[in-house]
């Protein structure tokens with residue numbers, strides 16, 4: 001491979017790592033390219049300070065949440081070991097938000113920041129979600145946010161069907177307890193699992209679906225928007241559609 005092309009690939013991967021940091025999935029080929037350059041600089045994830053670790057460990061959701069049916073359900077299942085993901089997780093991520101929310105967001109699975117803190121959508125994707133919500137005047141505290149899987153798949157790979165099968169009943173129970181009026185599936189994996197289909201995300205957006213009698217809308221996962229900022233306008237239009245539907249339902 002020419003030096004020029006190799007440099008181009010390395011530059012691209014560097015940019016990619018700058019954007020996604022230690023959460024980046026690299027396959028063997030990527031690592032091989034990078035190692036030819038400056039592996040120590042590029043591949044070293046930022047270390048957590050002692051202060052950060054202490055802050056992470058200070059309070060778990062279990063200590064923070066009231067003695068209500070939903071949060072007691074979390075306490076019941078937080079030591080779950082039904083699938084192999086329990087072995088690699090740092091923290092179980094139940095979901096967070098208003099237990100009486102009319103609007104519920106469901107993503108795919110926890111990422112690195114979520115696995116570290118035990119809270120959903122706290123990394124860059126979470127910040128973008130907050131922004132999209134505030135743009136349509138919805139407070140994050142008023143909605144409930146969770147994922148199909150409650151434990152992080154290694155390297156953020158897609159959930160395996162067996163893992164979804166084991167974890168899905170927890171999501172069903174959450175929905176039954178929260179009783180939202182509108183569910184928003186964030187991304188293809190969440191949407192396909194909730195709707196039990198294999199349609200493309202493009203074909204699922206901007207229309208009303210139903211999950212257990214509850215209206216469901218599909219939009220991009222915020223991480224996909226971070227990867228391709230060209231999707232921002234479409235995502236904003238989706239959120240306008242979500243808001244319009246939501247206002248008609250409440």
Ligand code: SF4
Nearest residue numbers: 080083086150151167
């Ligand atoms: S992903 Fe779900 S089923 Fe698997 S261990 Fe975690 S909570 Fe249990």
